[in-house]
Amino acid sequence: MTTAKHPVFPLTRRQVLKGGSxxxxxxxxxxxxxxxANPWGQSAVYPQGTEHGPDxxxxxxxxxxxxxxxxxRPISINGxxxxxxxxxxxxxxxxxxxxxxxxxxxxxxxxxxxxPPEMDGVPGVSFAGIAPGETFTYRFPVRQSGxxxxxxxxGLQEQLGHAGPLIIDAAEREPFRYDREHVLLLTDWSxxxxxxxxxxxxTGEGYYNFQERTVADFFADVERNGFxxxxxxxxxxxxxxxxxxxxxxxTGSTYTYLxxxxxPQQNWTALFKPGETQRLRIINGSAMxxxxxxxxxxxxxxxxxxxxxxQPVPVEEFRIGIAETYDVLVTPEADTAYTLFAESMDRSGxxxxxxAPRLGMAAAIPVRRRIADRGMEAMGTHGGMDMSGMVDKQSxxxxxxxxxxLAGGQNMDHSEMxxxxxxxxxxxxxxxxxxxxxxxxxxxxxxxxxxxxxxxxRLDQPGIGIDPRERRVLVYRxxxxxxxWPDRRPPGRELELHLTGNMxxxxxxxxxxxxxxxxxxxxxxxxxxxxxILVNDTMMEHPIxxxxxxxxxxxxxxxxxxxxxxxxxxxxxxxxxxxxxxxxGSWAFHCxxxxxxxxxxxxxxxxx
Amino acid sequence: MNPKIIAMAxxxxxxxxxxxxxxxxxxxxxxxxxxxxxxxxxxxxLLVDRLEYATPDKGEDALVWxxxxxxxxxxxxxxxxxxxxxxxxxxxxxxxxxxxxxxxxLIAPFWExxxxxxxxxxxxxxxxxxxxxxxITLQGFAPYRFETDLDLRVSDEGEVSAGLEGEYDLRLTQRxxxxxxxxxxxxxxxxxxxxxxxxINAIRTGLRLRYEMTRKFAPYLGAYWEKAYGETADLARAxxxxxxxxxxxxxxxxxx
Numbered sequence: 001m002t003t004a005k006h007p008v009f010p011l012t013r014r015q016v017l018k019g020g021s022x023x024x025x026x027x028x029x030x031x032x033x034x035x036x037a038n039p040w041g042q043s044a045v046y047p048q049g050t051e052h053g054p055d056x057x058x059x060x061x062x063x064x065x066x067x068x069x070x071x072x073r074p075i076s077i078n079g080x081x082x083x084x085x086x087x088x089x090x091x092x093x094x095x096x097x098x099x100x101x102x103x104x105x106x107x108x109x110x111x112x113x114x115x116p117p118e119m120d121g122v123p124g125v126s127f128a129g130i131a132p133g134e135t136f137t138y139r140f141p142v143r144q145s146g147x148x149x150x151x152x153x154x155g156l157q158e159q160l161g162h163a164g165p166l167i168i169d170a171a172e173r174e175p176f177r178y179d180r181e182h183v184l185l186l187t188d189w190s191x192x193x194x195x196x197x198x199x200x201x202x203t204g205e206g207y208y209n210f211q212e213r214t215v216a217d218f219f220a221d222v223e224r225n226g227f228x229x230x231x232x233x234x235x236x237x238x239x240x241x242x243x244x245x246x247x248x249x250x251t252g253s254t255y256t257y258l259x260x261x262x263x264p265q266q267n268w269t270a271l272f273k274p275g276e277t278q279r280l281r282i283i284n285g286s287a288m289x290x291x292x293x294x295x296x297x298x299x300x301x302x303x304x305x306x307x308x309x310x311q312p313v314p315v316e317e318f319r320i321g322i323a324e325t326y327d328v329l330v331t332p333e334a335d336t337a338y339t340l341f342a343e344s345m346d347r348s349g350x351x352x353x354x355x356a357p358r359l360g361m362a363a364a365i366p367v368r369r370r371i372a373d374r375g376m377e378a379m380g381t382h383g384g385m386d387m388s389g390m391v392d393k394q395s396x397x398x399x400x401x402x403x404x405x406l407a408g409g410q411n412m413d414h415s416e417m418x419x420x421x422x423x424x425x426x427x428x429x430x431x432x433x434x435x436x437x438x439x440x441x442x443x444x445x446x447x448x449x450x451x452x453x454x455x456x457x458r459l460d461q462p463g464i465g466i467d468p469r470e471r472r473v474l475v476y477r478x479x480x481x482x483x484x485w486p487d488r489r490p491p492g493r494e495l496e497l498h499l500t501g502n503m504x505x506x507x508x509x510x511x512x513x514x515x516x517x518x519x520x521x522x523x524x525x526x527x528x529x530x531x532x533i534l535v536n537d538t539m540m541e542h543p544i545x546x547x548x549x550x551x552x553x554x555x556x557x558x559x560x561x562x563x564x565x566x567x568x569x570x571x572x573x574x575x576x577x578x579x580x581x582x583x584x585g586s587w588a589f590h591c592x593x594x595x596x597x598x599x600x601x602x603x604x605x606x607x608x
Numbered sequence: 609m610n611p612k613i614i615a616m617a618x619x620x621x622x623x624x625x626x627x628x629x630x631x632x633x634x635x636x637x638x639x640x641x642x643x644x645x646x647x648x649x650x651x652x653x654l655l656v657d658r659l660e661y662a663t664p665d666k667g668e669d670a671l672v673w674x675x676x677x678x679x680x681x682x683x684x685x686x687x688x689x690x691x692x693x694x695x696x697x698x699x700x701x702x703x704x705x706x707x708x709x710x711x712x713x714l715i716a717p718f719w720e721x722x723x724x725x726x727x728x729x730x731x732x733x734x735x736x737x738x739x740x741x742x743x744i745t746l747q748g749f750a751p752y753r754f755e756t757d758l759d760l761r762v763s764d765e766g767e768v769s770a771g772l773e774g775e776y777d778l779r780l781t782q783r784x785x786x787x788x789x790x791x792x793x794x795x796x797x798x799x800x801x802x803x804x805x806x807x808i809n810a811i812r813t814g815l816r817l818r819y820e821m822t823r824k825f826a827p828y829l830g831a832y833w834e835k836a837y838g839e840t841a842d843l844a845r846a847x848x849x850x851x852x853x854x855x856x857x858x859x860x861x862x863x864x
Contacts, residue, residue: 125645
């Protein structure tokens with residue numbers, strides 16, 4: 001297995017061998033490769049490169065350093081990009097001093113950490129930001145454990161590698177055992193300036209999409225599905241002026257996907273001893289990329305999601321949204337190499353590493369799947385749950401203007417398309433919709449019981465482009481907490497937010513309003529228990545992140561609903577989460593697709 | 609070009625832009641000296657849709673251009689659009705068929721309503737007759753993905769005219785596009801000085817095959833057919849010009 005098969009990269013044998021030695025320890029000292037990406041993992045063999053708490057100092061710089069072997073100017077943290085692994089211990093009081101050596105303001109947000117609002121690191125919401133030359137000291141008690149990450153919350157800096165892993169060791173023993181652990185931080189690097197990427201998204205629709213449908217696809221579909229069906233399908237998309245291949249806004253045409261800062265060719269390698277159980281802490285620290293992660297030949301047991309332990313789920317593949325983290329256990333028995341494969345959701349590229357018993361080994365790289373076409377579900381055919389509400393809630397003006405109808409809310413006749421009656425918001429029979437959650441009984445106040453999935457959710461589906469018949473794929477429905485979370489109150493009220501956008505103008509928003517257009521924060525009452533309902537009116541996935549408080553995802557697991565900091569909402573989907581509003585103060589709430597956030601898909605939540 | 613008209617148009621546009629940015633609020637109660645967590649910037653873009661050398665069967669060769677530039681935000685923008693040609697070998701300087709300065713507002717997800725002033729005539733020379741217009745344009749992306757530009761003009765002499773332009777991109781490969789294009793000009797009045805008669809003036813239709821070397825740099829080859837109708841055709845005949853012509857073009861599509 002030591003000779004690599006490279007179906008994608010036409011490397012010569014010599015180049016492969018060179019690549020093999022380049023991932024050796026010696027090369028780790030070169031460039032900005034983070035030392036926590038050490039092949040022996042965090043097994044105390046090579047602990048250097050990790051910044052251990054509780055006192056940590058971090059210096060933020062912009063420096064010239066190669067990425068994927070090419071000249072680049074990333075943002076580094078203590079000399080590496082992505083930054084060092086910060087390792088804290090549950091129960092201690094962390095003191096993190098961040099010095100800004102950039103020529104512009106910066107910040108660090110500790111993603112997923114429950115902490116005082118002024119320590120959350122969002123300029124303009126938690127604090128003023130860190131001015132050039134200044135040092136800001138973050139101080140907070142660490143009262144949780146698990147796999148998290150940190151990143152800049154200033155402008156588009158995150159795209160330049162201003163991010164790193166953050167791990168908190170548990171005070172009590174975790175509900176699973178392992179022998180060795182590795183961190184896999186997935187990022188997307190571009191040699192283009194982030195401002196240029198944003199400009200291209202703003203001014204040219206589909207700028208980075210080189211997998212659009214062509215005339216050839218049309219004829220292929222005619223052959224497969226017949227002319228009438230194909231023509232009707234295409235006419236529908238054309239009528240709406242949308243692309244069914246609109247899976248990712250920014251793609252492998254500009255991105256090099258990195259695993260621990262290393263390109264697929266550089267092949268970052270994690271070492272194991274056969275028979276040992278490896279804990280892989282997988283973090284999606286990318287700006288714009290959903291990844292589908294698998295290790296051909298190994299079953300991964302998911303044991304934590306967003307840092308929080310879950311009941312073990314054996315899977316062969318899982319989709320990781322931007323900003324999500326998953327901890328998986330694998331036990332490779334054979335003395336052979338395995339490919340750590342993270343394919344971008346639109347199949348335009350992949351991040352890759354190797355799990356091997358020795359350095360210099362490589363396994364076959366799986367063939368990338370073809371890009372999928374979005375189907376009806378992307379057009380908002382989620383049972384019509386929100387169709388009436390959507391128009392009622394917003395002024396028609398906004399709904400039209402901001403393109404709520406981009407998702408087909410208004411221009412299309414839904415009843416015709418789905419053949420369903422959309423009269424009622426709830427209490428409809430969805431039996432004929434594939435994958436629809438069975439309608440639960442309603443409570444007296446008209447709200448669903450705690451933990452029940454919303455009608456219109458597709459929590460039992462992995463999403464676009466994954467075929468669950470091919471292999472066992474993780475779905476949100478699989479996530480179950482180890483034990484119920486402390487606050488077991490039913491929600492006192494429901495708050496519904498629509499995820500909206502205008503793809504053509506690249507305007508993204510909540511309830512049809514960009515951040516610049518809203519006049520006030522979203523109000524949570526201190527200590528209230530509320531149900532946050534997210535309705536995706538767009539045809540893109542959105543990873544929605546609430547700062548400062550957990551979102552308990554109502555996925556049908558009853559009392560054992562999992563809690564997360566980032567929720568992926570699929571196109572046309574309607575999901576809900578329970579929130580205990582115990583964190584007084586102002587918090588950011590936004591889509592974690594970096595350019596969506598910057599385009600206005602951002603709100604402030606005020607708990608008072 | 610009348611500087612007063614230009615100043616007025618620019619002034620109006622800037623006031624409208626300023627008024628819009630004043631409406632924006634930070635949306636929460638952070639201290640005054642904190643920055644906004646999300647900062648929106650105005651931006652500008654230039655699309656040279658056609659920059660081509662046309663070789664007609666009957667008429668003279670010509671260098672033809674068709675560009676649009678804008679500056680502004682998501683909803684409010686200022687546009688400068690220009691379409692014109694320089695006929696080769698006629699010893700006359702280049703002329704604009706139209707040069708429009710427009711304020712634009714997004715009125716529906718795919719549609720912009722634009723209004724402002726237009727100019728037709730020579731570029732800094734007296735080789736061509738000149739006139740000014742008040743212009744209203746509906747620009748957008750029609751269902752089935754047709755790029756559409758419908759404009760209505762009233763000249764400083766009160767002459768009314770309208771134009772419709774439509775383009776469609778048929779994707780042959782990820783970088784190759786076949787672009788049919790049609791232009792129809794209609795006038796409500798005779799304007800013999802400009803060779804315009806009442807009714808349908810002319811239909812121009814073309815087909816261009818474009819290769820996007822990058823999204824921003826795309827050479828193309830194409831062919832077109834054009835025909836003058838009614839009184840416009842009569843005027844052309846009287847001038848000894850052809851009423852129907854075909855030709856080939858080679859050009860570049862550029863944007864920033």
